[in-house]
Amino acid sequence: MTMRTKALISALDRWDRAGIWAYSDKTLELMFRGESKATLRKALTAHCRSGLLLRVTRGLYVNPRARSLPGDVQSALVPFLRPWDSNYVSLESSLSDAGWISQIPSRLTLMTTGRGQTFDTPWGVIEFVHTARRGGSLSDGVVFDERRKLHVATAERAWRDLKRVGRNQNLVAPPEMLHA
Numbered sequence: 001m002t003m004r005t006k007a008l009i010s011a012l013d014r015w016d017r018a019g020i021w022a023y024s025d026k027t028l029e030l031m032f033r034g035e036s037k038a039t040l041r042k043a044l045t046a047h048c049r050s051g052l053l054l055r056v057t058r059g060l061y062v063n064p065r066a067r068s069l070p071g072d073v074q075s076a077l078v079p080f081l082r083p084w085d086s087n088y089v090s091l092e093s094s095l096s097d098a099g100w101i102s103q104i105p106s107r108l109t110l111m112t113t114g115r116g117q118t119f120d121t122p123w124g125v126i127e128f129v130h131t132a133r134r135g136g137s138l139s140d141g142v143v144f145d146e147r148r149k150l151h152v153a154t155a156e157r158a159w160r161d162l163k164r165v166g167r168n169q170n171l172v173a174p175p176e177m178l179h180a
Contacts, residue, residue, distance in 0.1 A: 003032040003043040008052060012063045021066035022080050025059040056121050057081065074108050074123040075148040082128060085114035088142045088151035090158045091129060091167060098155035101171050111153070111161055113138070129165055 011031055015023075029040060044061070047053045054062045060080055062073070070076040078087055091109035095101045107118075107125035116130040131138070141157030144150075153161060155174070162169060 003028070003035055003040060003047075005047070005050075005052065007032075008043075008047060012052075012065070016063060016066040016068050019068045021063050021068045021070075022056070022077070023061045023063070024080075025061070028061065054122055057119050062122075072148060074121065074126060075150055077119075077121060077123070077126060078108075078110065078150055081119055081126065082112055082114055085112045085128075086138055087112045087114075087128065088138075088153055089145070089148065090153035090161045091165070092158075092162070092171075094153045094158035095155060095162065095172055097152070098158070100155050100159065100174055102173075103171060110150075129161075129167075131161070131165075 015021075025040075025044070028044065029035075029037075032040060032043075035043070044053065044055075048055045048061070051064065054064045056062055056077060060077075062077075063069070075089075087110045089108065090111045092101060092105040093107075093109045096103065096105050107127050109127050109129065111131045111133075112128040113131065113134065114128065117128050119126045119128075139151075141154045141160075142151045143154065145152045159172065159174060162172065
């Protein structure tokens with residue numbers, strides 16, 4: 001099967017009905033097995049240029065027409081970007097959510113057991129900051145956010161993370177500082 005527009009639309013619509021809206025290049029290779037890597041690469045470039053697919057980063061694509069696209073695509077991309085690492089929302093993102101920073105951060109910030117890396121996606125910047133913490137200490141002060149489908153640091157944990165990794169603390173106003 002070739003990755004012609006009609007075949008791709010049919011596959012994307014079928015996957016969308018099953019709730020699948022993001023695809024790795026490996027998934028697309030399996031779907032269109034008869035294609036050479038060079039032909040597949042050209043087809044992906046053309047389909048991204050036409051808007052049928054959105055390239056999030058190397059090897060990750062999203063169906064922008066998908067009805068199953070989550071409301072918070074930025075958070076939903078995290079497991080696709082870092083499937084093998086432990087991650088949790090922290091730093092400026094958690095502190096802003098808790099009201100410790102009055103500004104809304106321009107990026108989603110997460111701590112990760114993987115390498116630090118920043119992804120500039122169509123839905124905003126996602127920044128992973130490496131932590132050397134492992135095991136039980138990784139889950140202390142972290143709760144699961146059902147809305148985001150991600151683990152999120154409490155404000156206190158995010159504040160400790162911010163200081164530990166040496167990020168700018170000037171915008172942070174913990175409640176004890178506000179009442180002083």
